[in-house]
Amino acid sequence: xxxxxxxxxxxxxxxxxxxxxxxxxxxxxxxxxxxxxxxxxxxxxxxxxxxxxxxxxxxxxxxxxxxxxxxxxxxxxxxxxxxxxxxxxxxxxxxxxxxxxxxxxxxxxxxxxxxxxxxxxxxxxxxxxxxxxxxxxxxxxxxxxxxxxxxxxxxxxxxxxx
Numbered sequence: 001x002x003x004x005x006x007x008x009x010x011x012x013x014x015x016x017x018x019x020x021x022x023x024x025x026x027x028x029x030x031x032x033x034x035x036x037x038x039x040x041x042x043x044x045x046x047x048x049x050x051x052x053x054x055x056x057x058x059x060x061x062x063x064x065x066x067x068x069x070x071x072x073x074x075x076x077x078x079x080x081x082x083x084x085x086x087x088x089x090x091x092x093x094x095x096x097x098x099x100x101x102x103x104x105x106x107x108x109x110x111x112x113x114x115x116x117x118x119x120x121x122x123x124x125x126x127x128x129x130x131x132x133x134x135x136x137x138x139x140x141x142x143x144x145x146x147x148x149x150x151x152x153x154x155x156x157x158x159x160x161x162x
Contacts, residue, residue: 016046019096023084026100030082037067041075042096045085050115051093086119090146095119105129106144113154 023042027034034042044057054072061067076094079085085094086106095108098119105126110117125145133140150158 016043019043019046019084019100022100023079023082026082026084032078032082035075037061037071038075038078040064041072042079042084045079045094046096049095049117051088051091051095051110051117053091053093057094086144088117088146089144090148105142108144108146109151110146110148111151111154112148113150113158116151118151 020039020043023034023039040061041057044060045052054069054076057076058067058069058072061072076085076087080087080094083100083103084097086097086108087094088108088110091110095117097106099121102121104121107120107122107125108117109120126143129143129145130140
């Protein structure tokens with residue numbers, strides 16, 4: 001299995017362009033408009049494989065011209081509603097969705113050292129949460145699982161540093 005945290009520059013360029021292409025298709029299918037601002041926000045989210053906060057996005061957008069905070073929040077809300085990004089509650093940040101064409105619950109492995117993350121989509125995890133919730137008389141509407149830990153590279157570095 002390939003390391004889900006590994007992303008070489010050539011692969012990264014491909015994932016950003018793929019995310020934008022998928023966004024265009026999904027928005028067209030949903031009959032919604034991927035405006036230039038929404039597209040740029042999505043591109044900025046995908047430029048890193050780390051969670052990015054709204055204010056970081058605002059700062060980057062303001063370098064290219066005048067943008068107000070509500071514009072960024074509206075774009076993030078739209079992208080989240082279309083399933084193109086996920087919001088990580090524990091970090092108050094956003095990350096691009098690796099599989100926007102397949103509706104799913106977000107499950108994330110987040111490295112607390114380098115802040116890289118990997119999205120996993122294990123239906124057994126979602127089923128276990130749903131089953132336990134229903135047993136408790138609770139109806140889950142959405143779920144995001146965030147697991148903090150160390151990626152292989154940071155774990156190796158920590159072991160080497162001793």
